[in-house]
Amino acid sequence: xxNTQSFQIKNGFDPQVFLGETGAGKTIEKYVKNQxxxxxxxxxxxxxxxxKGKVKITVLSEHGKEAVVGIFAEGQFFGEGCLEGxxxxxxxxxxxxxxxxxxxxxxAMLALLAAEPKFAxxxxxYLLSRNSRIEDDLxxxxxxxxxxxxARLLLLLANFGKEGDAPPIPVTLSQETLAEMIGxxxxxxxxxxNGFRKKGFIDYNGKIEVHRSLLDAxxxxxxxxxxxx
Numbered sequence: 414x415x416n417t418q419s420f421q422i423k424n425g426f427d428p429q430v431f432l433g434e435t436g437a438g439k440t441i442e443k444y445v446k447n448q449x450x451x452x453x454x455x456x457x458x459x460x461x462x463x464x465k466g467k468v469k470i471t472v473l474s475e476h477g478k479e480a481v482v483g484i485f486a487e488g489q490f491f492g493e494g495c496l497e498g499x500x501x502x503x504x505x506x507x508x509x510x511x512x513x514x515x516x517x518x519x520x521a522m523l524a525l526l527a528a529e530p531k532f533a534x535x536x537x538x539y540l541l542s543r544n545s546r547i548e549d550d551l552x553x554x555x556x557x558x559x560x561x562x563x564a565r566l567l568l569l570l571a572n573f574g575k576e577g578d579a580p581p582i583p584v585t586l587s588q589e590t591l592a593e594m595i596g597x598x599x600x601x602x603x604x605x606x607n608g609f610r611k612k613g614f615i616d617y618n619g620k621i622e623v624h625r626s627l628l629d630a631x632x633x634x635x636x637x638x639x640x641x642x
Contacts, residue, residue: 428535432462438521444508455502457495460522463487466512469590472504481593484509484570484586490539495519510585559597560605564631566595567615571623583620 435441441464444450450461453473461468463485470483470491482504485491491506496519508514517525526533553562571581588606592599609615614627 426529426531428532431532432515433464438518438524439515441513441515444512444514446508446510448508450506450508450514451492451502453502453505457492457499457502458519459492460490460496460517460519461492461506462490462515462517464513464515466514467509468512468514469507469509470504471507481590484594486572489543490536493522493540496522554596559595559601560608561631562595563591563597563602563605564609564614564627566591567609567621567623568628568631571621573623573625573628581623581625583622585620 433441444466450468451459465487467487468485468491469481470485471479472482473479483491492502494503526536553565557565567584570584570586573581586594588599588602592602595602606615606617606621609627610617612626612630614624614630616622616624
């Protein structure tokens with residue numbers, strides 16, 4: 414049985430504060446842009462929580478084709494597959510920008526979930542939110558055009574729809590990466606981006622600045638650039 418006493422659980426426990434501190438089975442590390450965090454096939458024995466920055470998750474097929482399967486940002490966990498028995502990493506993770514990341518050993522994470530209800534609730538809420546996002550992504554892929562999928566992805570990456578009134582953040586992904594994430598070609602993404610820019614939905618010069626007008630257009634119906642399906 415893991416030693417739950419090492420966590421020094423106290424009244425008024427705050428999961429966010431806890432994740433921002435080092436402790437038993439828990440470290441905080443800095444990663445520079447493009448630095449690898451773990452590789453596909455590595456031993457899976459740690460859960461990660463992003464304190465600052467963004468992380469890209471990619472998968473390499475047997476034929477050498479790489480695909481982006483997820484982007485994780487501040488306040489999100491990744492690598493939690495080890496908690497349900499995964500022995501090896503099914504994907505590779507890289508820091509997309511300078512990151513500050515908390516790593517928690519599997520045994521320590523399981524002990525914490527058993528010892529602290531507030532943390533368990535915090536983690537379950539995250540998993541439910543992520544599950545809902547996955548369902549939305551599946552519906553998006555099945556029923557929406559690649560144009561609309563790109564618009565939705567840009568809004569998500571710019572943090573539109575998050576709680577609070579925080580301003581949108583610039584999107585720094587390449588058109589190739591955006592194309593991989595929505596299942597289309599780079600040339601189609603370039604075409605849609607030019608259309609978005611002409612309509613005033615975005616500006617880009619190295620970084621993509623997403624405007625609220627894109628959200629308004631998506632909520633109304635579609636950006637209406639072409640009939641792409």
